[in-house]
Amino acid sequence: MSEKTIEIEVLRYDPDKDSEPHFQTFTVPYVEHWVVLDALNHIKDNIDQSLSFRWSCHMAVCGSCGYNVNGEPHLGCKTFIRDYYPNKVRVEPLANFPIERDLVVDQDDFIDKFADIKPYIIREHHNTIDEGTYKQSRAELIKFKQFTMCINCLLCYAACPQYGLNPEFYGPAALSMAHRYNNDSRDEGREERMEVLAAEEGVWGCTFVGACSRACPKDVDPAGAIQQIKIAATNDWMKEKLMPWGKK
Numbered sequence: 001m002s003e004k005t006i007e008i009e010v011l012r013y014d015p016d017k018d019s020e021p022h023f024q025t026f027t028v029p030y031v032e033h034w035v036v037l038d039a040l041n042h043i044k045d046n047i048d049q050s051l052s053f054r055w056s057c058h059m060a061v062c063g064s065c066g067y068n069v070n071g072e073p074h075l076g077c078k079t080f081i082r083d084y085y086p087n088k089v090r091v092e093p094l095a096n097f098p099i100e101r102d103l104v105v106d107q108d109d110f111i112d113k114f115a116d117i118k119p120y121i122i123r124e125h126h127n128t129i130d131e132g133t134y135k136q137s138r139a140e141l142i143k144f145k146q147f148t149m150c151i152n153c154l155l156c157y158a159a160c161p162q163y164g165l166n167p168e169f170y171g172p173a174a175l176s177m178a179h180r181y182n183n184d185s186r187d188e189g190r191e192e193r194m195e196v197l198a199a200e201e202g203v204w205g206c207t208f209v210g211a212c213s214r215a216c217p218k219d220v221d222p223a224g225a226i227q228q229i230k231i232a233a234t235n236d237w238m239k240e241k242l243m244p245w246g247k248k
């Protein structure tokens, strides 16, 4: 065990006991290869079993360990404590979501919005096994592949000032996932999704601060997706105005 230590300051909130969230400081061993999640697990295993936080994979895949670390949204399993040492590390729940308990936030608002954008392939006819798989060219795949990398970690929502100001805004991950399916050559659900995307609380709620893309640990670039949807929605509007007979 290392002799060096580091302080981890964690926001605590137990709705059964606390009227307000408050910080609690824990001193943990300083181990160079530890990430924030290792420090939290050390606290849970050795100091205070009541500490609540989400995690699962410890390899930046499941998206459940999003916390605000020293004021910025990060994955706990990808954020090394050595980047903060010898200063203390402040760990808080992701911003812009209600706190359920300690570092666990209530994600219901995002889940509802995510369901609204229909994040799945929509087709009138689905091939039977005998009809075989759908063929897709490399160029068709590249059109949406980047947006498939989203792990729903919600760091982008914690970074987004627009979502903080206007909870009606659909926000970066839901919008970029809609863009992913709209650009999939196998999908036919674009028109249904555009009703949500082109609304005021859809892409037009975004003022292109770009904080979502900077926070994203998987290089999804949700801000880029949102700007591409704005262009698509504008083109749709122009076509409808200039060629109303073309609309089904």
Ligand code: SF4
Pocket: 149, 150, 151, 152, 153, 154, 155, 156, 157, 172, 173, 176, 212, 215, 216, 217, 218, 219, 220, 221, 222
């Ligand atoms: S877009 Fe990036 S930051 Fe947002 S939920 Fe997906 S992976 Fe996380």
Ligand code: FES
Pocket: 055, 056, 057, 058, 059, 060, 061, 062, 063, 064, 065, 066, 075, 076, 077, 078
């Ligand atoms: S624990 Fe799965 S992304 Fe961090």
